[in-house]
Amino acid sequence: MTVVERPLSELHFSLYGTQVRYVTASPVLATPVNEFLRHFRQEVLQSSVPLTLYFHAVDHRADIPVIISSSAHQLAIKIGAAGEGGPETDLPYEVILDDGRLIADFFGVGVLVVDSAKGRADGYLINPQMMPDGLIEYLFHLALTELLRRRGLYTIHATALEKNGRGVLIPGNSGRGKTTSFLSLLRSGYRYLSDDHPLLRDAGTHIDLLPFPIKINVTEQTVGFFPELRTASAEVLQPRFPKRAFYAEDLYPTSTGDCCRPALVLFPHVIDAPHSHLELLPKSRALEILLPQALLVYDSEVAKREFQVLAKLIKQVDCYRLHFGRDILELPQLIAPLLEERM
Amino acid sequence: MSDTLRARSTYTAVSHLDPTLLHQVVLMKNPDVQATNMDGETVLLDLSTGRYYTLNQAGSLIWELCTGKQTISDIHTALCNRFEVLPERALDDLVILANQLTQEGLLQQERR
Numbered sequence: 400m401t402v403v404e405r406p407l408s409e410l411h412f413s414l415y416g417t418q419v420r421y422v423t424a425s426p427v428l429a430t431p432v433n434e435f436l437r438h439f440r441q442e443v444l445q446s447s448v449p450l451t452l453y454f455h456a457v458d459h460r461a462d463i464p465v466i467i468s469s470s471a472h473q474l475a476i477k478i479g480a481a482g483e484g485g486p487e488t489d490l491p492y493e494v495i496l497d498d499g500r501l502i503a504d505f506f507g508v509g510v511l512v513v514d515s516a517k518g519r520a521d522g523y524l525i526n527p528q529m530m531p532d533g534l535i536e537y538l539f540h541l542a543l544t545e546l547l548r549r550r551g552l553y554t555i556h557a558t559a560l561e562k563n564g565r566g567v568l569i570p571g572n573s574g575r576g577k578t579t580s581f582l583s584l585l586r587s588g589y590r591y592l593s594d595d596h597p598l599l600r601d602a603g604t605h606i607d608l609l610p611f612p613i614k615i616n617v618t619e620q621t622v623g624f625f626p627e628l629r630t631a632s633a634e635v636l637q638p639r640f641p642k643r644a645f646y647a648e649d650l651y652p653t654s655t656g657d658c659c660r661p662a663l664v665l666f667p668h669v670i671d672a673p674h675s676h677l678e679l680l681p682k683s684r685a686l687e688i689l690l691p692q693a694l695l696v697y698d699s700e701v702a703k704r705e706f707q708v709l710a711k712l713i714k715q716v717d718c719y720r721l722h723f724g725r726d727i728l729e730l731p732q733l734i735a736p737l738l739e740e741r742m
Numbered sequence: 743m744s745d746t747l748r749a750r751s752t753y754t755a756v757s758h759l760d761p762t763l764l765h766q767v768v769l770m771k772n773p774d775v776q777a778t779n780m781d782g783e784t785v786l787l788d789l790s791t792g793r794y795y796t797l798n799q800a801g802s803l804i805w806e807l808c809t810g811k812q813t814i815s816d817i818h819t820a821l822c823n824r825f826e827v828l829p830e831r832a833l834d835d836l837v838i839l840a841n842q843l844t845q846e847g848l849l850q851q852e853r854r
Contacts, residue, residue, distance in 0.1 A: 683783035683796050696792035706787045710778035
């Protein structure tokens with residue numbers, strides 16, 4: 400074990416009443432997380448039982464002090480090399496459940512150990528000084544997401560916006576038009592909730608959609624669709640291989656939206672046609688499509704609650720397949736009547 | 743009645759049920775399975791595997807009646823009363839679905 404002891408930096412955040420402590424001795428690990436959660440920073444913790452994440456920089460994989468018991472079992476595995484030219488987060492991994500601890504092994508990158516019952520996660524990152532900030536954010540966010548689940552805050556892989564107190568969720572994998580449709584609405588006056596990780600919370604009578612504002616990642620292709628992105632300065636639209644990233648408030652006259660009731664869920668896919676159109680989806684089909692974007696069963700009690708939250712969400716919204724054509728900038732006109740119906 | 747179950751996996755149905763014992767066999771849901779009804783269809787999540795399934799309206803009625811009290815024959819009668827379907831076809835679909843759900847670990851069969 401050659402973790403060099405340095406003074407610890409401790410950062411505090413508050414996410415909708417859930418207090419989070421982030422402790423690390425490595426400035427390389429502190430800065431990206433502090434930036435990632437910049438909307439949630441706070442000086443002093445208010446709860447005696449915060450979630451705590453310790454992230455450690457190690458020099459070698461052998462320095463990671465994680466021992467896996469013989470009763471551990473594998474939950475998931477993704478094999479292959481880290482993608483050349485692909486997203487920095489496209490990593491091989493193995494996920495193991497060991498006596499209530501979730502262990503995500505990213506091989507040459509590091510290991511995350513999440514003990515949800517204790518509200519604690521440890522991240523061991525190998526040579527993080529060589530990692531892009533986006534990868535450190537990603538690993539931190541994975542651990543945080545697992546801890547938040549147990550506190551009733553569920554992350555969904557979607558973009559999210561708000562208008563007049565009504566939320567629009569656009570879930571989906573990369574390449575289906577998720578960020579492009581999101582930007583088309585954002586530039587027309589919708590308020591920003593999240594580019595990729597909004598939170599859901601069960602409010603009893605309904606599900607709340609909560610902002611999780613982070614940098615917006617865009618591909619070169621997406622940049623090409625929007626004049627303001629094409630002409631944005633490198634200071635605003637920063638390189639973030641293989642994409643570029645910017646803060647919504649730097650480019651659009653928008654503010655971060657408030658906690659709201661979701662009203663619409665759009666499942667986009669790109670079509671080769673001049674005009675976009677919408678197709679109403681049966682709710683069972685919508686839930687079926689949504690589940691892979693949100694729910695991973697690691698802890699069955701938590702998964703049970705999360706499943707019910709997602710089902711409740713789908714019951715309270717209208718769901719559409721968005722066949723997304725080349726009229727990208729016209730999307731707000733297509734969506735407006737749907738939201739008006741829900742007012 | 744066809745396509746009673748849309749699953750996120752493929753499998754081969756195996757006939758486990760003895761047709762002569764249908765009035766003695768009851769079906770029970772696996773407690774690890776979460777279910778939610780959406781406009782008549784039912785989405786199931788198996789917490790032990792993380793797999794999920796969708797049942798159509800007929801499948802949803804069958805699922806609802808898998809309480810450990812109704813026999814397969816009782817469920818068959820309920821299906822015929824609810825849907826316009828030939829009794830033989832309803833029985834075939836019921837037996838196939840019961841076997842599929844049992845094979846997937848979503849249901850347990852018990853002889854009374």
